[in-house]
Amino acid sequence: QVQLQESGPGLVKPSGTLSLTCAVSGGSISGSLSSTDWWSWVRQPPGKGLEWIGEIYHSGSTNYNPSFKSRFTISVDTSQNQISLKVRSVTAADTAVYYCARDPRTVGATIVDAFDLWGQGTMVTVSS
């Protein structure tokens, strides 16, 4: 079955750039010709709730949370079957577990607009 695996540096210095990848295995990120899968990044600061950063379609179309739009960039590499997240000018407030997740939008004729598949998450600490 389809699985998601995030990877990243673990520790990033303040003002630096954070780069994360989410590898999709067991299936194509493009899906079938009729695929409606969108791929999201969600983060969770230590001891806090879930924050949706944004999403990308295999065509490269993106939607962002306005709270994250200025420093965050989501991209897709269909040849590598992965999505990426880049965060510029990081601060301690960006310390969090970062998850990638799939929203299929529809499954067959059924609307399933929810995050039905998640990676295990990767912890990122911003510290000098």
Place this chain on the structure above:
Amino acid sequence: DSQLTQSPSSLSASVGDRVTITCRASQSISTYLNWYQQKPGTAPKLLIYGASTLQSGVPSRFSGSGSGTDFTLTISSLHPEDFATYYCQQSYTSPRTFGQGTKVEIK
């Protein structure tokens, strides 16, 4: 943004208890409301989508209801493995938003 407010923020319950968690949206979101369970150190798991549809493999003791602005997640009889934090999430509009979470603890 469509804000989601969960109540309570935490609760203590015993195995076998019936538990109800509510989620209120700041504007109508039809039935585009999902529920997740998260255990410490693990990713969230989808329980219910579309306000009331049980995700495949989720036990039938979980149920969801509501539409518009008011929604509930009910666990009919709490099992030991149900002690976790529960989040609601709306998919009616962008940005997607989550409730602040409800922690279900052992009494």
